Amino acid sequence: MAGLNKPDITPPRWLLAELTYACPLQCPYCSNPINYPDYNNELSTDDWKRVLSEARKMGAVQLGLSGGEPLVRQDLVEIVSHGRELGYYSNLITSGLTLNEKRILELKNAGLDHIQISFQASSAEVNDFLAGTQAFQQKKDMARLVKKHGYPMVLCVVIHRQNIHQMREILELAIELDADYLELANTQYYGWAHRNRDQLLPTKEQFTEAENIAQQYKQKLEGKMKIYYVVPDYYEDRPKACMNGWGTTFLTIAPDGTALPCHAAAQLPDMQLPNVREFSINEIWNQSAAFNWFRGDEWMKQPCRSCPEKTRDYGGCRCQAYMLTGDMYAADPVCSKSPDHATITSITETTQENDLNNEDQPLIFRNPKNAAHRHNPDNSK
């Protein structure tokens, strides 16, 4: 456990409420756990209200309402209005399915601050193939309605090999829809994306080309649209500062009430994750072993321990370190100083451009049939 020199604990700023893992889509890069059906014992409306109240009291101010598809929750409006009363800035992160004008208005009246709609791609064909269902036209319609009702419009597209060739068209789509913000998020290879990595990871050339296009548009659209480009960390030589440091900023609550310092923490060994059904947010944030595990730098090994950059990236992502090196205390292998860096380069060097729907190795879609279960965790590749 993070040792004797207890670092100062900062209050949470972000509460990420994963209201449900139910979702009408089947994105093969979904960041939900591969055993997501195990989380179906969902918190009640009152549980969520209490979680919001307690976290707000501690200092959380940004509220992310996500999932799965948060619109599946029938009590969403009630949760939103409770959040607004408490003074949260609330962000709804949705696929746009099951949204309609009536609901947009109800949410607006309840005090929702913004709606982020995800697109899988810039064309109906690729979008609906990746979503595993017809969704493209609905998403476009909803994006227009969101704008019409005075919300800032935020589009989010997860980028990978199946859509990276559409970078220019994706940017044009955002212009067509008059987006205020566009988030271009290169896939992070956890969970479902990790299972599908061989079909999702673009080549270095594809990345470079796509990034150039994004930067070009960024300049061209300055002052009109804010473009966030999330870099693909496999092609960097330093890891990202995961979660802005473990237990410093973000508090994620899974649909069943499990509290997570990072949304992939459930896969780490020995980590007993506290549940909001048993503990208060204060106890969870300040006292639980899980949230203290990687606070500060006492837990670090070399090369991180004596590295001058450790205050900037905190040794990178713990889950990535565990997934790729088998040791959750190791440096994130994305780092070129990591003794395991070759595991990343061997992955990036062997990745190849290939076509959609490669028959030898089809994409594994996120659905109950493909999910792993607690009693059958081996259904992982």
Place this chain on the structure above:
Amino acid sequence: MAFNTTLSINLAPGHRLQWEEAQNAYVILYPEGMVELNQTSAEILKLCTGELCFDEIVARLEQLFNVQNITDDVHEFIQVAFDNGWIKQT
């Protein structure tokens, strides 16, 4: 982009200015982000409600805080706020 000193200034859609007890500071909140403001910046943004133009904001601040010669400093901050997309003119 330079802003127009004769048009009124408003917070951009989806932006909120709010006092945060836990941070003991004003913050500006926007989609998926926030910035903690120092007191001066917060006092300027409080006047960006869509009624006043730049000169009027300066005059109001001079009057409220009994200060003078603040035009350049206010101009600099308003420009930063514009560049960050926190405020808008219509």
